[in-house]
Amino acid sequence: MFKTPMHEKRRVCVIGAGTAGLCALKNSLQAGLEAVAYERGTDIGGTWIFSEEMPKDQYDEVHSSMYEGLRTNLPKEVMGYPDYLYPSEIKESFITSQQVLDFLRSYADHFKLRPHIKLQHEVIRVRPRLNDWEVYVWDHKNNTCDPVYYDFVYVCNGHYTEPDMPDIEGMQLYEGQQMHSHLYRKADKFKDQSVLIIGAGPSGMDIANHVRQAASHVYLSHHLNATPNTTFMGNVTQKPDVKRFTKSGAVFKDGSSESFDHVMYCTGYEYSFPCLSTDVGIQVIDNFVQPLWKHCVNINNPTMSFIGLPFNVIPTQIFDMQVRFTLKFYTGQRELPTREQMLADLEKEQGERWDCGFYNRKKAHQMGERQFDYYNELASMAGIENIKPVILKLMKDCGKKYIFNLDTYRNHTYTIVDDENFIKTPL
Incomplete structure (x- = not known):
C-alpha cells in the first residue's frame, strides 16, 4: 500500500490544539513519532476559550461557541483523559468552561506539549504527495x-465553528433579529424581549434556561417525541x-402563531475542513464525512x-481512543486493511444504520447506544485498552438528563470508586 514501510514514517502534523488535538499530539509523541500541533x-x-468576539463582517469567522455561565452537561469524571483526570480538589462534577480550559492547559503542561505547539499558525492547505503530505502553514x-512535509496528518479542527442553519420558509421575510447559538454570549442581550429558540438539544435547552431569566418570554420550538421538562x-x-x-x-406546524423579537437557531454545526485540498479524497455531504474507516481513517489516503x-x-x-487506535497502524504494530476491505466495512456499517431507520446522512456519525459497540471494536481490533466500564456506566446514568431534569441533574456529584463502580451523591 505504501512505498515507504509504515515503521519508517516519522513526522506527524496535528491540525488544532483543542481537546482532540492535544491528545493526538501527546499520544504521537509517546509513540516515538515527531509531532507538531x-x-x-x-x-x-x-x-x-470564552471570547466576546463577534464577526467583523459577513466573511469573518468566529471560532469559539462558548457563552457566559456555561456549565458542562457531562460530569468531569467522564471528561478527563484515560491517563489524566480532573483534580480531586474540584468537588463539583458539572464544572464551568474555565475549569475545563484550566484542565486542558494543565494536561499540556503535564505532558510537556507546549514546545511542540505552534500558536497563531494556521494550516491553510493540505494535499497528498507520492509518499507524504504537503502542509502549507500561515504564520500569523x-x-x-x-x-x-509530514508522513501523517491528524485533522482535529473541531466541529463547533460552522453553524448549520435550517432552511425555513419566510426566513428572509422575518423582520426581527436572527442569530445562531454559535454567536450567543450573554442573556442580557434579550432583556425584556421575546425570543424564539429553535432546537432542544443540549445547547437549546441550556440556552433557553439562560435566556428566559432575562427575556420577557421564550418559545422553545422542537420536534422531540418526549416533552422536555x-x-x-x-x-x-x-x-x-x-x-x-x-x-x-x-x-x-400545529397551526398556532406567535410574535417575537428574536430568533436563535440552536440547530447544530456543519463539519468543515477548508484547508483540505480536493485530492485528499474526502467529501462532506449533509454532514456525512466520507469515505472514512471506523469514522476516523481516510480510506483514500489512510495516513x-x-x-x-x-x-x-x-x-x-x-478522542483519545481514536488516536491510540490509529497509532497502532501508523507505528506498524497493526496492518491496515486494504482499501476494498475498508470500503466494504463502511458500507456494512452504514447499511446497518439505514436498516435501523436512520437513513439520514446528518446522523451518519451519531452514536448514542452504538458507541459502546464502537469502543469495543476499536479496542479489540487494535489491541488497545478500552474505556473503563465505570465511565460507560456513569455516561448511561447521565443520558438525556439535560432534557428531562435540567433544573436538578447538576445537583449531584459523582465519585469513581474503582474501574467498575461509582457513587452518586446529592449536593
Missing part, C-alpha cells in the same frame, strides 16, 4: 506561509417545528485521520 488561535483549548505573527421555567412555552416565518413571528467526528459519545475519551 498547529493552532491558529493565541492559546490552546479550542472551543473552550510573521505573515509568512511556507510548506512543511420546562415546568421550572415559568416564561417558556414549548412549540412544534416552525412551518413558516411571518414579518413579526412564525406559524407553527490521514479525523479525530472527534462521532457525536452523542463520551467526547474526550473517544
